[in-house]
Structures are given as C-alpha cells and as structure tokens.
Amino acid sequence: MFLTKGLICIAFLALANAQFATNYASGRNGMVHLFEWKWDDIAAECENFLGPYGYAGVQVSPVNENAVIGARPWWERYQPISYKLTTRSGNEAQFASMVSRCNAVGVRIYVDVVFNHMSADGNSYGTGGSTADPSSKSFPGVPFSSLDFNPTCAITNYNDPTNVRNCELVGLRDLNQGNSWVQDKIVDFLNHLTNLGVAGFRVDAAKHMWPGDLAVIYGRLNNLNTAHGFSSGAKPYIFQEVIDLGGESISKSEYTGMGAVTEFRHSDSIGKVFRGKDQLRYLTNWGTAWGFAASDRSLIFVDNHDNQRGHGAGGADVLTYKVAKQYKMASAFMLAHPFGTPRVMSSFAFDDTDQGPPTTDGHNIASPVFNSDLSCSGGWVCEHRWRQIYNMVAFRNAVGDDQVSNWWDNGSNQISFSRGSRGFVAFNNDNYDLNSSLQTGLPAGSYCDVISGLKSGSSCTGKTIVVGSDGRANINIASNADDGVVAIHVNAKL
Numbered sequence: 001m002f003l004t005k006g007l008i009c010i011a012f013l014a015l016a017n018a019q020f021a022t023n024y025a026s027g028r029n030g031m032v033h034l035f036e037w038k039w040d041d042i043a044a045e046c047e048n049f050l051g052p053y054g055y056a057g058v059q060v061s062p063v064n065e066n067a068v069i070g071a072r073p074w075w076e077r078y079q080p081i082s083y084k085l086t087t088r089s090g091n092e093a094q095f096a097s098m099v100s101r102c103n104a105v106g107v108r109i110y111v112d113v114v115f116n117h118m119s120a121d122g123n124s125y126g127t128g129g130s131t132a133d134p135s136s137k138s139f140p141g142v143p144f145s146s147l148d149f150n151p152t153c154a155i156t157n158y159n160d161p162t163n164v165r166n167c168e169l170v171g172l173r174d175l176n177q178g179n180s181w182v183q184d185k186i187v188d189f190l191n192h193l194t195n196l197g198v199a200g201f202r203v204d205a206a207k208h209m210w211p212g213d214l215a216v217i218y219g220r221l222n223n224l225n226t227a228h229g230f231s232s233g234a235k236p237y238i239f240q241e242v243i244d245l246g247g248e249s250i251s252k253s254e255y256t257g258m259g260a261v262t263e264f265r266h267s268d269s270i271g272k273v274f275r276g277k278d279q280l281r282y283l284t285n286w287g288t289a290w291g292f293a294a295s296d297r298s299l300i301f302v303d304n305h306d307n308q309r310g311h312g313a314g315g316a317d318v319l320t321y322k323v324a325k326q327y328k329m330a331s332a333f334m335l336a337h338p339f340g341t342p343r344v345m346s347s348f349a350f351d352d353t354d355q356g357p358p359t360t361d362g363h364n365i366a367s368p369v370f371n372s373d374l375s376c377s378g379g380w381v382c383e384h385r386w387r388q389i390y391n392m393v394a395f396r397n398a399v400g401d402d403q404v405s406n407w408w409d410n411g412s413n414q415i416s417f418s419r420g421s422r423g424f425v426a427f428n429n430d431n432y433d434l435n436s437s438l439q440t441g442l443p444a445g446s447y448c449d450v451i452s453g454l455k456s457g458s459s460c461t462g463k464t465i466v467v468g469s470d471g472r473a474n475i476n477i478a479s480n481a482d483d484g485v486v487a488i489h490v491n492a493k494l
C-alpha cells in the first residue's frame with residue numbers, strides 16, 4: 001500500500017507544478033478571510049468595499065453541506081455530510097452569483113475545501129437536508145460507504161506519519177484519498193467549483209493526507225474558467241493547511257512541491273516580535289531565514305480562524321483583534337514587507353472558543369452592520385475594514401515589486417524601511433518615543449500617513465509627513481501613540 005503511494009507520488013509531482021500563482025487581477029494584492037460570512041454579503045462586500053479598496057481575493061468558509069451540530073459551533077463547517085453546495089452561508093445559486101459579482105470587480109474567490117474526512121459519530125443531519133450515518137461510515141449524499149474510509153483508529157502520535165494520515169482527527173471519519181472513487185468525488189467537487197469561477201483552494205487538513213494522493217487529485221484539476229476573466233491555461237492556486245512549527249515528523253517541504261502552504265511559523269514569529277518577545281531589529285532578514293517556506297510557497301497571516309481561538313496550532317503568542325494596537329502593527333508589517341502571500345483575518349467577536357457566528361435566531365447567520373466610519377458591528381469585527389489594515393493593502397498595491405531598501409533600526413524595537421522609492425514605513429515598539437530624521441527613499445514632497453488618516457483631495461485627515469530633497473523626513477512615533485506605525489507611499493502624496 002505504501003509502495004504504491006510512493007510511486008504515484010513520484011509520477012505526479014511533476015504534473016502538479018503550476019499551482020503557485022495566486023491568479024490575482026493585475027495591480028491587486030492581499031486576500032481576506034471573510035470567516036463565516038454569507039455569500040450575498042460577500043458579493044456586496046466585493047462591490048462596496050473590497051474592489052474599491054484594492055483587495056485581491058477572499059477566502060470563503062467551506063461551501064459544501066456540513067453537519068448541523070447543537071449550538072452551531074463554527075467548527076460544524078469542518079464536518080462534511082456531502083458535496084452539495086448548501087450551507088448556512090447560502091445555496092449554490094447564491095454562491096455562483098457571489099463568485100461572478102466578485103470576479104466582475106477584480107476580486108477572486110478561494111474556497112476552503114474539506115476532503116480529508118467526513119463528519120463524526122452522532123452528527124448525521126446536513127445543512128442541505130441530507131442525512132448520514134457516520135457510525136457505519138455511510139454518507140449517501142455523496143455517496144460514500146465504509147469501503148471509502150480508512151479503518152477506525154485515533155490520531156495519537158504526531159511523530160508517526162501513518163497514524164497522522166490514516167487515522168481519525170478528533171473522531172472525524174477519515175476518507176482514503178488513495179481510493180479511486182474517493183478521488184473521483186473530490187475531483188468532481190473541486191472542478192465544479194472551478195467551473196463556477198473560483199480562483200483556487202485552501203486545502204483543509206492537508207497534513208492529514210498523503211502527499212502522493214494529493215498530487216493525483218491536483219493533477220486532475222481543470223484549468224480556471226476563462227469566462228470569468230482568467231487567462232487560458234491558468235491553474236487553481238492551491239494553499240495547503242500544513243501546520244509545521246517544527247518538532248514533528250511531517251514537514252511542510254513534503255507539500256511545497258505541489259502548492260503553497262499556510263505558513264504557521266510566520267504567525268508564531270510575528271506574534272512574538274510584536275508582543276515584545278523578539279526585537280524588531282531582527283526583522284531585517286524576515287523570510288526563509290526565519291524557517292519559513294519560500295516566498296511564493298508561503299500563505300502568511302497574523303492569525304487564522306483556528307489559532308486566534310487556541311485551536312489547531314494555537315499558541316499564546318498569536319496576536320488577534322483583542323490586542324488591537326500590536327495586531328495592527330503586525331498586520332502593517334506583514335503587508336509592508338514583500339515576503340509571502342498575505343491573508344488578512346476578518347473575524348466575528350467571540351468569548352467562547354466554540355462559539356459560532358452572530359445569528360438572528362440561533363441558526364441563521366446575521367449580516368454585518370456597517371457604520372459610517374466603515375467599521376462593522378452586529379457581532380462582526382471586520383479587521384479588513386480597519387483603516388490601518390485596508391490602507392496597508394493599498395500600500396502593498398502601490399509599491400508593487402519594489403524591494404526593501406533604506407533599512408534602519410535603532411538597535412532595538414524601532415525600525416523603518418522603504419520599498420524602493422514607492423513606499424516607506426516606520427515602527428516603534430519600544431517604550432520610549434521615536435523622533436528621528438530617517439531616509440524614506442521617496443521623492444520630495446508632502447505625504448499623508450495612511451495609518452493615522454486618509455488622503456482626501458490635497459489634504460490628509462491624519463499626520464502629514466514632509467520628505468525633503470534629500471529623501472529624509474522627520475518621523476515621530478510616541479511610545480504611547482494610538483498606532484505604533486507611520487506609512488506613506490506614492491499614491492498618498494499630497
């Protein structure tokens with residue numbers, strides 16, 4: 001069995017080699033995870049906010065039918081009942097309409113696909129009306145039978161790859177992706193989504209599947225649908241959930257030949273830095289020197305839907321919206337720095353780590369409420385609508401491919417750098433003020449600091465920063481400032 005899988009792995013790795021491009025529309029960068037949002041709300045958000053503010057893509061919650069579980073925890077969406085596209089976020093027609101509306105305004109859709117497993121015992125009723133009997137491994141909505149699953153056993157040893165990949169994650173019935181019927185059903189599901197116009201996939205629990213089986217599945221994926229504006233021959237962008245913080249037998253390098261991976265070390269390291277456990281000056285070699293995968297193989301984030309609530313690879317150092325100042329600083333650094341493909345988390349507020357999204361009646365998901373300052377309420381946090389974050393998406397778009405230059409640090413926690421001659425950013429995470437003349441790399445002129453305000457015509461609602469003919473500007477960030485960052489770029493010149 002393992003010999004066969006090894007041979008398949010070698011045969012297909014070469015085929016599945018084109019899935020690293022994000023398929024973003026030209027001039028756009030930055031993905032947001034609109035966790036648990038409804039499809040109609042995402043369609044409107046693409047048109048009203050994400051398109052106009054320069055976001056490139058949205059990761060959406062799982063689209064396939066999931067088990068309806070008691071108090072409706074968020075994690076019920078990770079318990080599939082079938083591949084029908086009906087969930088609390090909407091039905092297939094609503095999903096298809098959202099994809100079309102978002103693509104029309106230059107915002108691409110990436111689906112969180114869950115095919116390592118089906119639901120656990122006792123979770124038998126689906127959001128699309130299907131029923132299942134997980135105890136006998138019967139999922140007629142697909143259909144899958146007991147023949148399609150690995151034997152029942154629990155994951156107990158993360159140093160045993162066979163145990164991690166062939167046993168059940170928290171009792172979730174473990175599909176055998178080496179089985180050709182299972183492969184057919186997964187490929188049909190993914191190709192159906194591609195046909196509807198999606199641009200790629202986040203592969204849930206990839207670490208719990210054999211790389212050789214994934215290579216077979218990826219090798220059978222259709223090219224993107226040119227009717228949605230993708231170039232002919234474009235492949236779905238694939239980013240695989242592989243939690244590799246070191247110290248386990250399974251390595252992300254087993255997966256980076258086939259697609260990107262969710263780089264959890266980035267989340268862990270950036271949290272430690274902006275919590276003051278590591279100095280900002282060390283960020284000078286941010287990237288693979290920190291143990292991250294290569295830039296085009298790293299999907300990066302400050303927090304994700306799991307680790308923000310201590311699930312998955314949750315660590316005490318992960319920053320979330322609950323630590324707003326440090327969170328905004330870390331997000332600004334992630335978006336200012338050229339490393340990786342950044343994803344912004346957009347959360348609903350939670351106290352209990354199992355708590356699901358805001359609802360109108362305990363079951364139906366509530367829509368976010370938008371305030372005049374662009375922020376959200378109604379139980380939604382909408383970090384992507386925080387000025388310090390959406391303006392850094394615009395910064396990233398403005399600086400393009402320009403590299404880091406003019407690095408400066410004060411030997412501890414004050415740093416600044418430019419992106420060529422198109423953007424400049426400075427951070428103060430020390431407990432004393434920063435007040436220095438720094439080289440910005442930018443042409444002389446007055447610029448609006450996009451962290452403290454917005455450019456409005458020829459004025460700025462926040463700080464104005466004056467760059468002299470020598471490229472230097474006086475940069476002042478008090479240790480008790482609301483935001484420990486200033487950022488200017490060529491599109492914010494006054």
Ligand SMILES: *[C@@H]1O[C@H](CO)[C@@H](O)[C@H](O)[C@H]1NC(C)=O
Nearest residue numbers: 410411412414433434435436
């Ligand atoms: C930078 O950090 C040092 C401590 O290492 C501090 O004494 C100094 O004032 C800081 N420099 C600037 C320019 O703020």
Ligand SMILES: *[C@@H]1O[C@H](CO)[C@@H](O)[C@H](O)[C@H]1NC(C)=O
Nearest residue numbers: 433434435436437474476478
């Ligand atoms: C910053 O330093 C300059 C002199 O270099 C001084 O004139 C100015 O008052 C200082 N600003 C603050 C807020 O300390």
